[in-house]
Each structure stands twice: as structure tokens, then as C-alpha cells.
Amino acid sequence: MLNKTTDLMHKTFNATGDRQGWVRGWELRQFGVNYRASPVILDERYTDPNEPVDPYRSGDDKTAHAGDRANDAPGLVWNGERKRLFDFLDSVSHTLLFFCGEEPSTCVKDVLDSLSNHPGGAVKTILVYPQGNNSSKDLGTDYTLTDGDGYAYKHYDVKQGQSWVVVIRPDGYIGAVVKGASGLKHYFQLILQ
Numbered sequence: 190m191l192n193k194t195t196d197l198m199h200k201t202f203n204a205t206g207d208r209q210g211w212v213r214g215w216e217l218r219q220f221g222v223n224y225r226a227s228p229v230i231l232d233e234r235y236t237d238p239n240e241p242v243d244p245y246r247s248g249d250d251k252t253a254h255a256g257d258r259a260n261d262a263p264g265l266v267w268n269g270e271r272k273r274l275f276d277f278l279d280s281v282s283h284t285l286l287f288f289c290g291e292e293p294s295t296c297v298k299d300v301l302d303s304l305s306n307h308p309g310g311a312v313k314t315i316l317v318y319p320q321g322n323n324s325s326k327d328l329g330t331d332y333t334l335t336d337g338d339g340y341a342y343k344h345y346d347v348k349q350g351q352s353w354v355v356v357i358r359p360d361g362y363i364g365a366v367v368k369g370a371s372g373l374k375h376y377f378q379l380i381l382q
Contacts, residue, residue, distance in 0.1 A: 231375060234346075234366045261340075262344055263340055277315060283358055288354075
């Protein structure tokens, strides 16, 4: 870490006048620290058990895995206002992001039903419609957003028509990426045992 910051300092104060000192590449993103191999993380999207996991270098592939720091997503539209994802996160609740494909009502309903026995305030739910989708139909989540600039779907690696539920822990890390209610139930069993 000290070598990286020293290198940035030298680039910032060089005599050539270029702006290389202001460039922050992917490798500086939380210095690669993550929890991908943690026993309390659940990732149903990236399931290769042979994937080499280095807690100080994972993340070089630029994809959001469970165990990585949550990505922000500016340009979300809520009630006509532009917001960013981090505006909705807090330090006391798990935040569920619903990225629903063709049948958002089924995806959301099954998960919301599975949350009925969790204490109020412990889980916050957000439905994120894709960019260009003019539907803002409320399906019972705490917030209904549209990905106005496309960052949420891009940075959470959700393709057109796919359905994923991303759980962001109170500490700002992705606790789970699951297909639906059964995966979410398994995740909460992992952390509440």
C-alpha cells in the first residue's frame, strides 16, 4: 500500500505536467481486499470452487462477486429525482437489490414472502428496473428505482433478461448474489447461526 501511494505521489508531482497522478486504476479499489472465500458469503452466480482466491488481489476481473465491496451506481431515478445507490445504504440493515428479468413480480414476491419472519428494519428492499424501462410499478419493495444511466446493471454484471438478488451487508460489502428466495434463505442461515 505504501509503495502504491508513494508511486502516486511521484506521478502527481512530476515535472512533465501530465495528469498520471490522478489516475486511479482498478487495482486501487479497496486495494483488492475482499471476503470472497468467507464461509458467510453466498455467490450463486460465480460458483467455480477452483477459482483461485487471493483476498488481496481478487477483483482484478472487474466483476462484482459476493464478498467484494459494493459498487456505487449513480443515475438511479427515484420519484423523478436522480440518486446514487449509496444514498439508500445504511449501517444497520442488509439491502436487497432486485434485478429482475422478464417476470419481476414473481421474483420480488417470492423473496418478500421469505422475509416475513425477519425483524423490521433488518432488511431494506430495492427493485431496480433496467435503463430504458419506463415501468416504475411498485411491487412491494421499500424503493422502486430505474437505472437511468445503466450503471447498476453494468457494475453488478446483470444481463438483459437475467434475475439476481444482490445482498449488500451493513458494512458495504456484497454478502450474497442469489437467484431468489431459497438462496436468500440459505444466506441468512449462514450469517444468523
